[in-house]
Amino acid sequence: xxxxxxxxxxxxxxxxxxxxxxxxxxxxxxxxxxxxxxxxxxxxxxxxxxxxxxxxxxxxxxxxxxxxxxxxxxxxxxxxxxxxxxxxxxxxxxxxxxxxxxxxxxxxxxxxxxxxxxxxxxxxxxxxxxxxxxxxxxxxxxxxxxxxxxxxxxxxxxxxxxxxxxxxxxxxxxxxxxxxxxxxxxxxxxxxxxxxxxxxxxxxxxxxxxxxxxxxxxxxxxxxxxxxxxxxxxxxxxx
Numbered sequence: 001x002x003x004x005x006x007x008x009x010x011x012x013x014x015x016x017x018x019x020x021x022x023x024x025x026x027x028x029x030x031x032x033x034x035x036x037x038x039x040x041x042x043x044x045x046x047x048x049x050x051x052x053x054x055x056x057x058x059x060x061x062x063x064x065x066x067x068x069x070x071x072x073x074x075x076x077x078x079x080x081x082x083x084x085x086x087x088x089x090x091x092x093x094x095x096x097x098x099x100x101x102x103x104x105x106x107x108x109x110x111x112x113x114x115x116x117x118x119x120x121x122x123x124x125x126x127x128x129x130x131x132x133x134x135x136x137x138x139x140x141x142x143x144x145x146x147x148x149x150x151x152x153x154x155x156x157x158x159x160x161x162x163x164x165x166x167x168x169x170x171x172x173x174x175x176x177x178x179x180x181x182x183x184x185x186x187x188x189x190x191x192x193x194x195x196x197x198x199x200x201x202x203x204x205x206x207x208x209x210x211x212x213x214x215x216x217x218x219x220x221x222x223x224x225x226x227x228x229x230x231x232x233x234x235x236x237x238x239x
Contacts, residue, residue, distance in 0.1 A: 002234075003179045006227055007203055010039065010216050015066065015095065018045040018056045023071050031055065034088075038095050039216070057091045066094040102214045103202065108184055111200050111217055115186035116143060118198050124151040125191030128231050130183050132204070134161035137172065144170050152191075155237060173235050179203075184213055187227045194221035201227060 001009070017040050019028050032042045040057070057067045067090040103111070112129075119127045127147065131137045137144075137156055148154050148169025158164070159181045160174040173180075182204050190197035202215025218224070231237060 001226060001230055003183045003185065003201060003227065003230065004203060006201060006223065006230070007215050010218070010223065014039045014041060014060050016040070016058050016060050017042050017091070018058065019043070019071075020045045020054045020056065023053055027071060036101070040095065055091070057094055067091045101216070102205075102212050104212055108200075108202065108213050112184075112186050115188055115198050115200050115217070116147065118196060119152055119188040119191075120147060120150065122188075122191040122193070122196050125196075126153045126155075126189045126228065128155045128157070128185070128187045128228060130157040130180060130185040132158060132181055132184060134158045134164050134174075137167075138163075138165050141165055141167055155231070157231075157235070171237075173237070175235055177234075184215075185227065187224055187231070189224060189228055190221065195219075197221040197224040199224040199227055 017031065017035065019031060019042065022028055022044070028042060028044060035042060041060070045056070053071050055069050055071060056065055058065050069088060069091060116127075116129075119125065129144070131140070137158055144154060144156060144167055148167065154170045155173060156167070156170055157173045157175060157180050160176050164172050164174060183201065184204065185199070185201045187199045187201070188197060198217070198219050200215070200217040202213035204211060205214050206212045
């Protein structure tokens with residue numbers, strides 16, 4: 001599966017969150033803000049089902065009800081407050097730890113650091129990072145030199161260039177493919193523990209002067225493995 005194929009597959013797992021009889025006029029807007037980075041669509045539902053003051057998470061494809069949360073005890077503040085984590089835990093459990101959003105470069109950098117830091121803390125395993133351009137690899141040379149001092153098999157990807165840096169311990173793959181030119185990704189296999197696997201994957205879309213990236217990050221090990229398997233197969237990297 002290509003990198004774009006993985007993005008499309010995650011997008012296809014979108015869930016629906018239906019609000020039945022909201023407790024106040026702002027509830028739906030606050031829910032949309034709270035779940036803005038999740039693969040979930042927010043809508044209002046009629047009360048003829050008998051549900052009142054609830055949000056119900058269901059599957060987009062077969063309408064199976066996955067979870068329900070009573071909003072009334074949140075006293076009208078559904079998106080902010082110390083009780084929000086426990087209140088929405090039944091819903092978040094069904095979102096597979098996957099977020100799906102459009103990010104600018106500063107936010108992409110922040111998410112990238114989370115993936116790199118996890119690999120650093122584990123100190124072993126396999127890390128794949130797509131930079132799109134060789135200039136981005138040069139800008140992050142120090143970070144990847146440090147990562148390579150650990151027991152981590154580090155692979156960096158970019159479009160072909162005559163000016164690729166030499167980073168000790170890092171395998172640099174210059175690939176003339178559309179997905180490498182357009183994709184920003186960091187995939188870490190967890191160093192032997194699937195619970196530590198993580199992935200950021202996004203595709204650059206829109207105008208060149210307004211670089212935004214559409215994609216997701218996840219801690220779901222099967223999705224991480226799918227991306228790493230694709231990179232190994234497509235670019236002849238020994239597993």
